[in-house]
Amino acid sequence: MLIAHTVNQFGRQLKVIGNTGSNSTREALHATEQGFAVGMDAALQINPYYGKTSMTGLREHFKAVLAEGPAIIYNVPGRTGQDIPDDVILELAQHKNFLGVKECTGNARIEKYHNAGVLCWSGNDDEAHAGRHEHHSQGVISVTSNVIPGLMSRLMNERNDTTAESVKELIAWLFCEPNPIPLNTALAMCGLCSSTFPDARKSALWTMMSSF
Numbered sequence: 001m002l003i004a005h006t007v008n009q010f011g012r013q014l015k016v017i018g019n020t021g022s023n024s025t026r027e028a029l030h031a032t033e034q035g036f037a038v039g040m041d042a043a044l045q046i047n048p049y050y051g052k053t054s055m056t057g058l059r060e061h062f063k064a065v066l067a068e069g070p071a072i073i074y075n076v077p078g079r080t081g082q083d084i085p086d087d088v089i090l091e092l093a094q095h096k097n098f099l100g101v102k103e104c105t106g107n108a109r110i111e112k113y114h115n116a117g118v119l120c121w122s123g124n125d126d127e128a129h130a131g132r133h134e135h136h137s138q139g140v141i142s143v144t145s146n147v148i149p150g151l152m153s154r155l156m157n158e159r160n161d162t163t164a165e166s167v168k169e170l171i172a173w174l175f176c177e178p179n180p181i182p183l184n185t186a187l188a189m190c191g192l193c194s195s196t197f198p199d200a201r202k203s204a205l206w207t208m209m210s211s212f
Helices: 001-009 026-036 056-066 086-092 107-115 123-133 147-158 161-166 170-172 181-188 202-209
Strands: 042-046 071-075 098-103 118-121
Touching: 026 042, 026 056, 042 056, 056 071, 056 086, 071 086, 071 107, 086 107, 098 107, 098 147, 107 118, 107 123, 123 161, 123 170, 147 161, 161 170, 170 181
Parallel strands: 042 071, 071 098, 098 118
Antiparallel strands: none
């Protein structure tokens, strides 16, 4: 429903990438089929988390979801407990529906993939500016862009070290707890969603946000 609503409201203005990945291949396939049926342009596909899998299982999982349509692979070992090795990514990159990687292990790896012809988006907001302008990322799939979308877009489109430095405190706050807890707090303070939990630090966050 969320993907369909987004396509309906904004599909003429931008590309819609649906986060239809799952640790269950069957669930990922079902969600991805539904996402494409309602008009998304591509999928974001994470590797199986919690239970993990073998390298053979990892390859088969991604081959199955890539068969559904264009996809960005999402590598975030801090959440899944399993890194997607370079050789697996390079193998998947040969698939016609492979678009690239949302990479959360750092800019050195992003540059390595760039040198191998693999497109990458940063998954780390605090490294995204350098990732874009020094390490050849395509941009960032970002938490902070939900709060300051225009500014984050400008930082990806042109280098501005002063502005990048100015948002570091906000980025640090938005990652002071596992997301989406800080993000939901910030959006609630902006009146963009309902707050369902208290946060003792929100007054400090409001001071930072009001300067952008």
